[in-house]
Amino acid sequence: MPFKNRDIISIYDFSKSDLLHVLKVAAAMEKTPRSSLLKGKILGTLFFEPSTRTRLSFTSAMEQLDGQVMGFATSAVTSARKGETLWDSIKMIEQYVDIIVIRHPQEGSARLASEAAKIPVINAGDGSNQHPTQTLLDLYTIQKTKGRLDNLKIGMLGDLKYGRTVHSLAIALSHFTNIKFYFIAPDALRMPKEYRDALSEKGVPFEETENLFEVSKDLDVLYATRIQKERFPDPLEYEKYKGIYRLDKTLLTHIKPDLRIMHPLPRVDEISPELDDTKHAVYFEQAGNGIPVRKALLALVLGAVK
Numbered sequence: 001m002p003f004k005n006r007d008i009i010s011i012y013d014f015s016k017s018d019l020l021h022v023l024k025v026a027a028a029m030e031k032t033p034r035s036s037l038l039k040g041k042i043l044g045t046l047f048f049e050p051s052t053r054t055r056l057s058f059t060s061a062m063e064q065l066d067g068q069v070m071g072f073a074t075s076a077v078t079s080a081r082k083g084e085t086l087w088d089s090i091k092m093i094e095q096y097v098d099i100i101v102i103r104h105p106q107e108g109s110a111r112l113a114s115e116a117a118k119i120p121v122i123n124a125g126d127g128s129n130q131h132p133t134q135t136l137l138d139l140y141t142i143q144k145t146k147g148r149l150d151n152l153k154i155g156m157l158g159d160l161k162y163g164r165t166v167h168s169l170a171i172a173l174s175h176f177t178n179i180k181f182y183f184i185a186p187d188a189l190r191m192p193k194e195y196r197d198a199l200s201e202k203g204v205p206f207e208e209t210e211n212l213f214e215v216s217k218d219l220d221v222l223y224a225t226r227i228q229k230e231r232f233p234d235p236l237e238y239e240k241y242k243g244i245y246r247l248d249k250t251l252l253t254h255i256k257p258d259l260r261i262m263h264p265l266p267r268v269d270e271i272s273p274e275l276d277d278t279k280h281a282v283y284f285e286q287a288g289n290g291i292p293v294r295k296a297l298l299a300l301v302l303g304a305v306k
């Protein structure tokens, strides 16, 4: 399906060839970092929830292609505070910009925004639901650091219930051949049924365990996540699970020599900084890959590349 004017809302909307196409365009963007592809275009960044990497990398990507950016980084300064609905905000903002990137605490908000807007909308995270652009940069990182997207044993660790990045990534990887997942989480934070069912339907195998060391020797990629404090309805529940996993040098004797450790960041205490300088840690490089991948998405959706 062509990308021009398409909304990027859910990873379910991507076929395997769509995913591979974005990665191919991203690789081309990485080779020619600066150009005037998006000159005259304006991106609106609507961040109703905190963000560092996602907002800044979208901004940098747009500016490196000579486009412009306007927006907000907190809902505190918007008319949402005065009671304006998201629908009305979008109807108005779409008259100022050519494309919208939205992050919002509510699941389904990006879909709603895309229904309100005639211009394209990109989901930069809707509650605990999905984060499709993070997934594309995660795939790009796996392809670059492992040299393949097939034949992989992928561990996902931490808050698999509320972590939107692992939801989107599991579905995206299910398109590839000979993938096996290891979902490492306490029972209360396990991968939701919706995603387990989607994998089962596609015949993608997964194991669930609480104990990382039971499975760590099998893994090609270990994708760690933060316990999503802001999503817990009960703060006491969060207290039970915070700090439950902490990767440190003791991991190194229990892994394959070419394991790659990923994390969407920000980390709290899931990965000790003592791992940062090891060849396994690719999380900062992963964050950097947000630039070529988000350039590719902006240029594709705005019709500047095919």
Ligand code: NCD
Residues within 6 Å of the ligand: 053, 054, 125, 131, 134, 164, 165, 225, 226, 264, 265, 266
């Ligand atoms: C993630 C997110 O917002 O879901 N961060 C990001 O975009 N890189 C992960 C997180 O907040 O834990």
